[in-house]
Amino acid sequence: MQDVGIQALTIHGRTRKQMYKGEADWNPIAEVKNHPDIHIPIFGNGDIDSPEKALEYRRRYGVDGIMIGRAAIGYPWIFREIKHFFRTGEKLAPPTLEERVQTAREHLEFSVQWKGERKGIYEMRRHYTNYFRGIPHFKPYRQRLVELPTFTEVSETLNEVAEKFAGYYEAVPVE
Ligand SMILES: Cc1cc2nc3c(=O)[nH]c(=O)nc-3n(C[C@H](O)[C@H](O)[C@H](O)COP(=O)(O)O)c2cc1C
Numbered sequence: 001m002q003d004v005g006i007q008a009l010t011i012h013g014r015t016r017k018q019m020y021k022g023e024a025d026w027n028p029i030a031e032v033k034n035h036p037d038i039h040i041p042i043f044g045n046g047d048i049d050s051p052e053k054a055l056e057y058r059r060r061y062g063v064d065g066i067m068i069g070r071a072a073i074g075y076p077w078i079f080r081e082i083k084h085f086f087r088t089g090e091k092l093a094p095p096t097l098e099e100r101v102q103t104a105r106e107h108l109e110f111s112v113q114w115k116g117e118r119k120g121i122y123e124m125r126r127h128y129t130n131y132f133r134g135i136p137h138f139k140p141y142r143q144r145l146v147e148l149p150t151f152t153e154v155s156e157t158l159n160e161v162a163e164k165f166a167g168y169y170e171a172v173p174v175e
Contacts (some may be wrong), residue, residue: 002038002039002040006040007040007041008040008041008042008043008064009032009040009041009042009043010042010043010044010045010067011028011029011032011042011043011044011045011166012024012045012046013025013026013027013028013044013045013046014046023046023047024045024046024047025034026044026052026057026060026061026062029042029044029061029063030060030061030062030063033061033062033063033064034062041064041065042063042064043063043064043065043066043067044057044061044063044065044067045066045068045069046056047065048066048068048071049068049071049078050071050078050084051078051081051082051084051085051086051091052085054066054068054082054085054086055082055085055086055122058086073127073130074127074128074130074131074133075130075131075133076103076123076128077094077095077099080092093169093170094172095169096167096169096170096171097135097161097162097165097166097167097168097169098162098166100131100132100169101158101159101161101162103131104128104131104132104155104158105128105155105158106126107124108120108121108151108154108155108158109129111123111124111149117150117151118149120151121148121149121150121151121154124154125145125146125164128142128145128146129142132161132165133154134172135165135168138161138165141157141160141161141164144157145157145158145161
């Protein structure tokens with residue numbers, strides 16, 4: 001592939017048959033990266049879900065970059081958290097409740113713009129758990145977010161969440 005002109009390559013550490021079973025094996029990724037014939041950037045992918053793991057895998061396997069899939073779903077802040085950890089060795093505070101509401105709302109707006117109100121709202125429903133993970137007594141709000149049928153109602157519920165749980169994540173210590 002390098003010989004036909006591709007500029008970079010991301011490799012996932014499982015076969016197609018394995019699907020998501022077990023841990024991704026990054027050894028073959030490192031083998032490609034460290035092969036003397038390879039001069040294009042090689043990125044690794046599979047199971048990275050924290051800044052610590054990103055740093056450990058980058059060091060251990062020597063890749064030029066990392067791609068992240070599932071850990072970014074409903075938590076796009078993982079990218080800035082990893083960048084910050086690489087730069088400073090310190091953990092960034094988690095996003096505030098206000099930021100989570102704003103991002104969930106923007107996501108909802110784009111989803112509705114792109115897919116129409118019905119489908120957009122429906123496809124958004126799987127994401128609220130991730131956007132608002134860890135908040136005690138969130139269940140009744142999540143229930144409404146995943147049941148209400150119109151953009152206006154979901155959006156109003158997001159306003160209520162912003163009001164009711166304001167400041168929640170600021171009080172959560174960074175591990
Ligand atoms: C919802 C979802 C959709 C995906 N769609 C694609 C896709 O269209 N093309 C692709 O090559 N990989 C796709 N993947 C696989 C991811 O690119 C990635 O290889 C995989 O999730 C493993 O990385 P992770 O452990 O960081 O999630 C998808 C994964 C998920 C969870």
